[in-house]
Amino acid sequence: MRDFRIGLAQINPRLGDIEAxxxxxxxYIETARNAGCDLVVFPELSLTGYFLRDLVYDAAIDPYGGFLDPLIAETGDITVIFGFVHHTPEHTFKSAAAYVEDGMILHIHHKVYLVPYGLFDEGRYHVGGDTIRTVDGKFGRQSILICEDLWHPTTAAISxxxxxxxxxxxxxxxxxxxxGGGAELGSISTWRDLNKIYAQLFxxxxxxxxxxxxxxxxNFPGGSEVLGPEGDVLVRASADREELVVADLTDSALRRARIKVPLRRDENLELVLRELQRVFEERYV
Amino acid sequence: MSSAGSRAADLAKRADAGLKLDTGLAKGILTGFIRNELGKVGFERAVVALSGGIDSALVCALASKALGPKNVLAVMMPYRTSNPSSRADAEELIAQLGVESRLVDITGMTNPYFDRQPDISNHRRGNVMARMRMIVVYDHSEDFGGLVIGTSNKTEILLGYGTLFGDLASAVNPIGDLFKTQVRQMSRAMSLPVSIIDKPPSADLWEGQSDEEDLGISYDEVDRILYLMFDERFRLSELLEAGFPDEQVTKVYSMVRRNQFKRRPPIIAKISDRTIEREFRYPRDWGL
Incomplete structure (x- = not known):
């Protein structure tokens, strides 16, 4: 991996107002650039807001249709990851995230695991994605996963x-x-655990x-964060305001973590595939 | 295997732990909510119907914290039979917070109607007074340039213990997801007057009225049952098997069910292909 500086844009978009x-x-791209960032990451559905309901159809865009040109034009010296609703040529609507670098959309991830329970209604509006891929950007190999995707550890494992x-x-x-007496919101403390475990185990x-x-x-309670490969929190944003937070990611930290705990090296993919195939045949066919 | 009694005690303990708020976190979210919900519709002022009870006192304190005391109007609306101590408590809170206040005695505007309804029951009188207060507080909200902040808690909303288009009417409600016992925790954390926190809860619609006597169950007990039944999704049968009293569990469940209509907008007869609230589903924030 090439060393680079990442910025997290913890923003509060206006619901359904994609121009604003x-x-x-x-x-925020300009702010991140001024902070020396090589890459800036926006949240899920950053272009549209989240609880769109019937506004999904108005807020959705064709990422190649011209609307994004002003954003794409900014990516010569800073890579951008952001969230949007993808209006496909088949007129389906997908919760999506794009990786834009050097004036090109290099990768689009479609949220695989939509949330159709609790206070969520995504299954009514969106079609789920059916791939989990990495992108070889200029800093190295990366992947994008969207919210509920991460509550299925298999997506992070595949990445x-x-x-x-x-x-x-x-x-x-x-x-x-x-x-329940916790020091932070239950939903946030689950994310902290999840992020830390993924960083450490992967x-x-x-x-x-x-x-x-x-x-x-x-309420969306912020607390954006970046964790290093030993589960260490490199930076954490506030719980109550919009802001950009910045962290430096180094290949040296990856090297040291993987020498200390070579979990990745020792992953037995052949065994995993064989056992999953068996489970699939025994239980799903 | 534990006995029914001890299983009920275990569940009660679980409920009490689950109902225990992190009051600092909750305060941050609720004051942010008030600022945000008012701000995005172009308001920075709030109006609260202040009864002297704990719910409206907490709402008043939250609004004062969120917007500053000079941006909050507390409207006291006693009726002739209202307990004088309610007003004293309300005034103590107003002094403590430094919010704006107005006193509108509703006796003179309510009695002419009552005089024409010789057989009116306590229940009907209570509803009329609640709706009269709604008229007054909404009128003063126009004059003060603020939005009416709701004061119904989760326990009352679930049980349907409130008057439709009366005390249940509001523009935004910061405490509708707090059970009554959580309202008490928040009120202690925000150092509201002890007399408000400690007095027996009453709608104060007639002399000596008590919520817990009306309901036939204490708020501690009802909150545990509601929490286990709805937040934790225990089956009715599981609570009964664990040893919760049948009459309490069944009564609470049937009150919640019977009052579902109070939690929903009026039902619309479906004719078209796209009916409001059925296929026509936009976020509330759409209008902003």
């Missing part, structure tokens, strides 16, 4: 086995769980780019 939100992205040195987790996770950088603000009365 595009402006907000351009401002790591595929060689991603950085997993960019982008999220809009409503704050809930103020009871011995890579784990990014959590999260929303801030309120939508329809629901």
């Amino acid at each position: 939100n595009l402006e907000m992205h351009l401002e 790591a086995i595929d060689g991603a040195d950085v997993i960019h987790g982008i999220s809009c996770s409503p704050g809930r769980g103020v009871a 011995t890579g950088y784990q990014v959590f780019s999260h929303r801030i603000g309120y939508e329809d009365g629901v």
